[in-house]
Amino acid sequence: MSVTKFPPLLSDDDLQKYKVPLKWRDRCAFYFALYQTCLIRQSANGSVDCGHDKHAWEECENLDLIRRKQELAQVKQARKEEA
Template sequence: MTVTNFPPLLSEDDMQKYKVPLKWRDRCAAYFVLFNTCLIRQSANSSVDCSGDKHSWEECENLDLIRRTKQLNDKKEELKNQD
């Protein structure tokens, strides 16, 4: 599965329900929940493969990092042009 856009943001209640750690409560929390749920299933049945879910979550995190970096650079450029 390829991540082309970000999933809808999870509500605070959903993040607490799925016990998402604070450091992963971002745009990709939905993918984290899918991966974490898969890991729980994998612990019960070793034939379950979570590599696809992990890849989707990591890809989303990478895209979000790129988005935030671009946003920061745009803001710096805007402030530089105001001077």
Template sequence: MSVTEFPPLLSQDDCQKYKVPLKWRDRCAAYFALYQTCLIRKSANSSVDCHHDKHSWEECENLDLIKRQKELKEIKAKRREEIGN
């Protein structure tokens, strides 16, 4: 599965419920919560495999980084145009 869009944002209550650290409360927090839930299940049953959940979360974080870099480039280009005019 390839992550191509961001999941709906988690509410503050959900972030607390799934114990999402503040630094991971971003557009990909839902994937992080799924991964954390899987890790908890894995601690109870070692046969559970969380690679897919981890991959989805990491892929979402990468997509978010690329999107933020693109937005920053656009902002810089817009400012250059404003200064040049």
């Protein structure tokens, strides 16, 4: 699965339900919750592979990083044009 857009944000109840740490409560928390759920299933059943869920989460985090860098560059450019 290729992540091309961000999933809907999780509610506070869902963040607590899936025990998402504060540092991962961002646009990609949905994928983190899926990965954590898979890890729980994997601990109960060793034949479950969570590589796909981990990849989707990491890809989302990478896209979010790129988005934030672009926003920062736009802000810097706007400030440069104002001066």
